[in-house]
Amino acid sequence: MKFKFKENINLYPDVGVLSKSKYHTSWDPFIRIFQNHGWKIHISCFHDNFNDILEKVSNYCFKNDISFKFVNSQEVLQWLLSKNANRSESGKFMTIYPFNKVEFTKIVRELYPLLKKYNGPYILSDKRYLDSKVIYYRYGIITSKIDNNIMKFPEGELEDKRVPFYIQPKYVNDPLEENTPSNLNDSTENILTTNYKDIEAIHFSNGGGIYKAFNLKKQKNVILKEARPYIGISTDNTSISCRKREAAIFEKIEYLKLTPKLNSKFYEWEHYFIEVEKIEGSTISEFTQKHTLVMEKETDHLVNKKKIQVFLLFTRNLLVALKKIQSVGLVINDISENNILITADFRPIFIDLEDAYFLDENVSVRFDIANQYFEDNKKEKLLDFKKDTHKLGY
Numbered sequence: 001m002k003f004k005f006k007e008n009i010n011l012y013p014d015v016g017v018l019s020k021s022k023y024h025t026s027w028d029p030f031i032r033i034f035q036n037h038g039w040k041i042h043i044s045c046f047h048d049n050f051n052d053i054l055e056k057v058s059n060y061c062f063k064n065d066i067s068f069k070f071v072n073s074q075e076v077l078q079w080l081l082s083k084n085a086n087r088s089e090s091g092k093f094m095t096i097y098p099f100n101k102v103e104f105t106k107i108v109r110e111l112y113p114l115l116k117k118y119n120g121p122y123i124l125s126d127k128r129y130l131d132s133k134v135i136y137y138r139y140g141i142i143t144s145k146i147d148n149n150i151m152k153f154p155e156g157e158l159e160d161k162r163v164p165f166y167i168q169p170k171y172v173n174d175p176l177e178e179n180t181p182s183n184l185n186d187s188t189e190n191i192l193t194t195n196y197k198d199i200e201a202i203h204f205s206n207g208g209g210i211y212k213a214f215n216l217k218k219q220k221n222v223i224l225k226e227a228r229p230y231i232g233i234s235t236d237n238t239s240i241s242c243r244k245r246e247a248a249i250f251e252k253i254e255y256l257k258l259t260p261k262l263n264s265k266f267y268e269w270e271h272y273f274i275e276v277e278k279i280e281g282s283t284i285s286e287f288t289q290k291h292t293l294v295m296e297k298e299t300d301h302l303v304n305k306k307k308i309q310v311f312l313l314f315t316r317n318l319l320v321a322l323k324k325i326q327s328v329g330l331v332i333n334d335i336s337e338n339n340i341l342i343t344a345d346f347r348p349i350f351i352d353l354e355d356a357y358f359l360d361e362n363v364s365v366r367f368d369i370a371n372q373y374f375e376d377n378k379k380e381k382l383l384d385f386k387k388d389t390h391k392l393g394y
Contacts (some may be wrong), residue, residue: 016062019368023076026069027061034067034097037141037151037160038174039104041111043094044120044134046230050077050093053134056114057094066107067097067158081121083231083239087164090206091121091232097142104137105175111135116119121206121230122270124164129179133230139172164204199224207231207239208271212278215263219343220278225354227272228306230326233367240272246353247274253328260352279349281341316348321348322392329359331384334369335391359384 016029037337045053054070061068071077071093080092082153098104108129118135140160141149149160153171161167168174192199194214203210208226211213219327225243232238250262260276267273282290291310318340325332339352355369368379368387371394379390 001146016065020072023073024069025072026067027058029065029193030065034142035100035256037139039098039101040142041096041098041104041107042097042123042126042136042138043079043111043115044091044123044136045093045118046120046235047081047232049076049118050234051118053115053118053120054094058094060107060111060114061096064107065286066099066103068094070094078233081231082233083205085206086177087204088162090164091123091136091328093120106331108135108137108176119230125162125166127166127168127174127179129176137176138151138166139169161197168317179351191266192273196222196224200347208243215275218263223260223276223278225274225276229270229272242354243272243274246356249276249353249356249358250276253325253330254263256324256328258325258348259353276351278339279343279351281343284337284340284342287342310315310346314342314348317346318348318392321350323386325350326385326388330356331359332388335388338369 016027019026019028043053045055058068058070060066071080077093080090096107098107112129112132112135115132115134121127122133123136126138129135129137139206140162141151149162151158151160151169153169155171158169160172169296195216197216199211199213201209202223206228208228208231211224211226212223213222214220225246227243229240230238232241244265247265248260249261253259254261260279263275263277265272265274291307293304293307322332330353331354334352334355339350341349341351343349355367371391379387382390
């Protein structure tokens, strides 16, 4: 599916100024003086609806003399929808710049019925309007004339912080009075607060977080893996579908004892979670730092020999583990020093199978995950299993 916006632009050749930067195309009416800061609207989208959304929103802005911009490249859009995107910029397909607060409320309320059927990722830096899945807004800097992201109000100065959660400046009130938490309450059980305590983030990505937590019913520490909706490289390769596939893989190869045990899977609000066993162990980085002979001043031959034996045992166990996994037709794909834990008895545990797949699995889009620090073009022509072996070799 490709951008079709050029056709729309040609319908309005003389009513505004069209400009293009590396990542965005902007349209402004001829006479428009922006406020330095104010309310702005972000429109989210997904791979299957961006053209429809672009057409509807751009036509609305043309007819009402409203400034806006949009991401002008499918490559950039795909990045914004991927799990590796900057979380504070994720999903921001279109930005609308209202002239003032009155126009802001009018635009949001009039776009709401036009875009009600569409879905897109939650824009983390913004506030969602009612139950819309694509209309978000925040108060912040509009022009590029402001230094150091400082907004000046009669009451004082505030920094416009670009963070992956909503901040409303203390000197402004939300003019959309109907958009209150009472209108958005979800009556479903809050599984996270009911079943867990001491939830602490280990890692965040645009696709969702990894958390350690204490399961109150089981009275033990566990790992929670989260997936956000409408994040992914395609409609059938989303964070949620990858997390569900990972859960299925954990279940299917549990008998190999090379992965964490899957305990449960559930939805919390719009997000999908799986709970897995917490593995006690070291990452490969931690393991090698502890046992390395590099810069070692130890002169005792037996101590050095023991360290070498540990490395040989660990390396052999890794190779055997990969062979076992490949024997059931599984391609791990994402092999990195942080995705494998080494237990106290030197057993490798593959803790991240989000991008793994079985060779006989019907996956429409398969993509190769590169090693984080070591990569070359030698594996381009290799088959799937050979690629995994090549990556492990690094």
